[in-house]
Each structure stands twice: as C-alpha cells, then as structure tokens.
Amino acid sequence: MAERWTALDLVEGFHLAHAVAALHEEGILAALDRPGPAEHLAERAGLDAAWLATLLDYTAARTELLEHTPDGYRATPHYDAHARGLLDQYIGAYGPNARQLRALLREPRHAAATVDRARHADAFAGFDRSPALGLMAEVIAQLGLGRLLDLGCGTGTLLQDLAGRDPDFTGWGVDANAAMCGQARRRLAEAGLAGRVTVLHGDCSHLEGALAAGIREQVETLSAASLLNEFFADGRAAAVGWLRRLCELFPGRALIVADYYGQVGRREPPWPRMHALHDVVQVISGQGVPPGDRAGWVEVYREAGCLPVHLIEDGRSTFFVHILRL
Ligand SMILES: C[S@@+](CC[C@H](N)C(=O)[O-])C[C@H]1O[C@@H](n2cnc3c(N)ncnc32)[C@H](O)[C@@H]1O
CATH class of the missing domain: 3.40.50.150 (Vaccinia Virus protein VP39)
Structure with a gap:
C-alpha cells in the first residue's frame, strides 16, 4: 500500500486523473503512438490547442504514460493494453459512480444502474x-x-x-x-x-x-x-x-x-x-x-x-x- 496521501497529493491526483481521462477518452493518447505536436491533434479532434498543450505538458511531467520528446509528445510503452483497461474500468465504467458519490451515499440502491456497462465490457476486452x-x-x-x-x-x-x-x-x-x-x-x-x-x-x-x-x-x-x-x-x-x-x-x-x-x-x-x-x-x-x-x-x-x-x-x-x- 502506498504511503498516506497529503491534501496536495489528493487534489493533484483528482485533477491529474481528470486530465488523463480526457486525453484517454478523446483518443489523444492513442493517437500519440507516434510523436506529434499538440496543435495538429487539437485541430483534428476539435479541441482547444492551448488547453490541450497544458494538459499534455502536465501529464508528461507527472505520469509515466506520456513523454515530451524533441519531435513532440509521445505515449510511452506504459500506456499499454493493461493501462488502457484500468482507465476504462476504474474511470470509464465506475467513474460515473465516483462523480455521483454524494447522491449515491443517500440512495445506494441506484449504484448498480450508475455503472457504465458498455465501458465495463470495453475494459474487459482489453485485459x-x-x-x-x-x-x-x-x-x-x-x-x-x-x-x-x-x-x-x-x-x-x-x-x-x-x-x-x-x-x-x-x-x-x-x-x-x-x-x-x-x-x-x-x-x-x-x-x-x-x-x-x-x-x-x-x-x-x-x-x-x-x-x-x-x-x-x-x-x-x-x-x-x-x-x-x-x-x-x-x-x-x-x-x-x-x-x-x-x-x-x-x-x-x-x-x-x-x-x-x-x-x-x-x-x-x-x-x-x-x-x-x-x-x-x-x-x-x-x-x-x-x-x-x-x-x-x-x-x-x-x-x-x-x-x-x-x-x-x-x-x-x-x-x-x-x-x-x-
Ligand atoms: C468482474 S466481471 C468477470 C468476468 C469474467 N468472469 C472474468 O473473470 O473475466 C463480472 C461479470 O459478471 C457479470 N454479472 C454480474 N452480475 C451478474 C448477474 N446477476 N447475472 C449475470 N451476469 C452478471 C458482469 O456483467 C460481468 O461481466
């Protein structure tokens, strides 16, 4: 078990997880199997180029999934089938439950129906x-x-x-x-x-x-x-x-x-x-x-x-x- 987190660890983890989830779910990390500049990706995906550059910079600095090379950003071998499966399962399938936690704490009977079942299947297909x-x-x-x-x-x-x-x-x-x-x-x-x-x-x-x-x-x-x-x-x-x-x-x-x-x-x-x-x-x-x-x-x-x-x-x-x- 990792050491106990500080408040800073938590807020960073929260925002970093959202950044990585957005890059994963928008197909940005998958597209970076070859290095590329942020502007091209942003244009192709219809995303804001400056925001995307910030998210890529931060993710490259704080995670092992992405690196910033002289040729642009590139997904590392750590962004493999297992990592994609983890993101699909714990953020894709069960993410809605985390986002609706306050409501579910009051009404736990809605928890099972809140899971994204299609994403659950995608996650298992990748494992x-x-x-x-x-x-x-x-x-x-x-x-x-x-x-x-x-x-x-x-x-x-x-x-x-x-x-x-x-x-x-x-x-x-x-x-x-x-x-x-x-x-x-x-x-x-x-x-x-x-x-x-x-x-x-x-x-x-x-x-x-x-x-x-x-x-x-x-x-x-x-x-x-x-x-x-x-x-x-x-x-x-x-x-x-x-x-x-x-x-x-x-x-x-x-x-x-x-x-x-x-x-x-x-x-x-x-x-x-x-x-x-x-x-x-x-x-x-x-x-x-x-x-x-x-x-x-x-x-x-x-x-x-x-x-x-x-x-x-x-x-x-x-x-x-x-x-x-x-
Ligand atoms: C954690 S997955 C395990 C899948 C598979 N057995 C494996 O080990 O890879 C649990 C599976 O059980 C299914 N499941 C859960 N409750 C079920 C139920 N009441 N009837 C049928 N399937 C159910 C889920 O849809 C999911 O596919």
Whole structure:
C-alpha cells in the first residue's frame, strides 16, 4: 500500500486523473503512438490547442504514460493494453459512480444502474487473462471437467481458453451485460469456437429464466469467476441465497469459484493497493466487499449448504480458486 496521501497529493491526483481521462477518452493518447505536436491533434479532434498543450505538458511531467520528446509528445510503452483497461474500468465504467458519490451515499440502491456497462465490457476486452482466471482454467482442465456453465462469463475468456485446449469441450456462458455477451460471441467466433460454446444474455440471479431446461440438464460443472463478490452489498445473505438456489438447480454438481479476499473493513491495513482500490469501487458500485479470509467464505458456503472440497490460494492470500460440491 502506498504511503498516506497529503491534501496536495489528493487534489493533484483528482485533477491529474481528470486530465488523463480526457486525453484517454478523446483518443489523444492513442493517437500519440507516434510523436506529434499538440496543435495538429487539437485541430483534428476539435479541441482547444492551448488547453490541450497544458494538459499534455502536465501529464508528461507527472505520469509515466506520456513523454515530451524533441519531435513532440509521445505515449510511452506504459500506456499499454493493461493501462488502457484500468482507465476504462476504474474511470470509464465506475467513474460515473465516483462523480455521483454524494447522491449515491443517500440512495445506494441506484449504484448498480450508475455503472457504465458498455465501458465495463470495453475494459474487459482489453485485459489480459487475470492470474485467478488462469489458475481456474488450469484446475478445470487438469480435473478434466467439461459441459461447463460459466456464470458471469464476461468476454468469454475462460470458455475460450478451455475450448481452445480441448476439442471435446462444450460450454455455455451467461452474462447480464449485453455488451459483454457481444464481445464474448465475437471472440469465440473469431477463434472458431462458436459451435461448441454458447453465450446467453441473462441474469444469473434468475437462472430459470436465463437458461432453458434442456441446457440446465446437460450442465455437469459450473464456474463463477469474479461474480460472487458482487453479492455482498448488504452482508452475506444475498450470496448465501444465490448459492442455495444453485444447489437446488444443480444438485451434486461441482462449482468452481475464483474470487478475491476483501480488504477494506475486512482486514487490518496495509492492504495490497489494487485490492483496496477495488474494494472501494465495489462499494460505490453496489457490490459490497466480500469476506476477507478463507474462514469467511467457508461460512458462506456452509450456510448455503455447499460442501467446500478443495481451497486453493495464491501465496499472498489475495485471490483464490475454491472447488465446491453443490
Ligand atoms: C468482474 S466481471 C468477470 C468476468 C469474467 N468472469 C472474468 O473473470 O473475466 C463480472 C461479470 O459478471 C457479470 N454479472 C454480474 N452480475 C451478474 C448477474 N446477476 N447475472 C449475470 N451476469 C452478471 C458482469 O456483467 C460481468 O461481466
């Protein structure tokens, strides 16, 4: 965790973040993969040249994303797919929640609808596979599990990975975000896997509506990567209720959960910086902070009537893969 910020750090961070967000969202940083003067960019994008020059100068001096060379400004290799994904996720998708924080503090029930879902899908399309998802794919492949239903499948990364490894793999993905489903279908079609993997637009909280009974009967294994953490806005009751329903719909099947241990309000600081930031964003987007340790998650599983079979963690106990029997 970084040192605690001064008021000056905060106000600078606030204005710097807005400057970088504007340069990112106006496509200025992307256009600077080759050096160029501010005036040309401003003219092409219809922006004020003097303002743009100031923002570029400040961003080049205070961030690692941009540099001022003798040939003009140039985006550095730090403005890579991962950095663009972070900006798209934490400023693009969840930025509206930060900007409306005072209203949401009074009416948290509007938080989920405030998230920009299209930007969320763009962010995920830009990310490399996360370590948790990689570990999950490895576990599922090694156990030889097939006929997989991936709940909250996002852009279809897990399904694509598994179907790419095993020509006999069949899978289904369900996601509530239509833009995520679109990205997933496009990627799977491009990889020639659309015949074996089907992506359905629907709400995992009401799987009876999202999944035809014919598909439900074929499912042998379920997975939920970074989905269950969204059910903790009001304690653990929603997560328990959702797991109970899964036990009723898919009795005896394996559920593989990949998720993370919450930090803020769950453990004493210092916290891993990225996780603590994510916790705050989880709260202001209406998802809540998940349990902070293995015991907390196991309590949720047991209360729901799921049997924890195998619990795998990374070395720093920040993310995990848990194998459950429904
Ligand atoms: C953090 S993303 C993870 C995506 C993917 N599993 C991965 O690990 O890359 C969570 C996904 O769950 C989806 N989601 C959240 N709540 C959902 C619900 N109730 N029903 C279906 N999908 C949901 C979101 O739209 C999003 O795509």
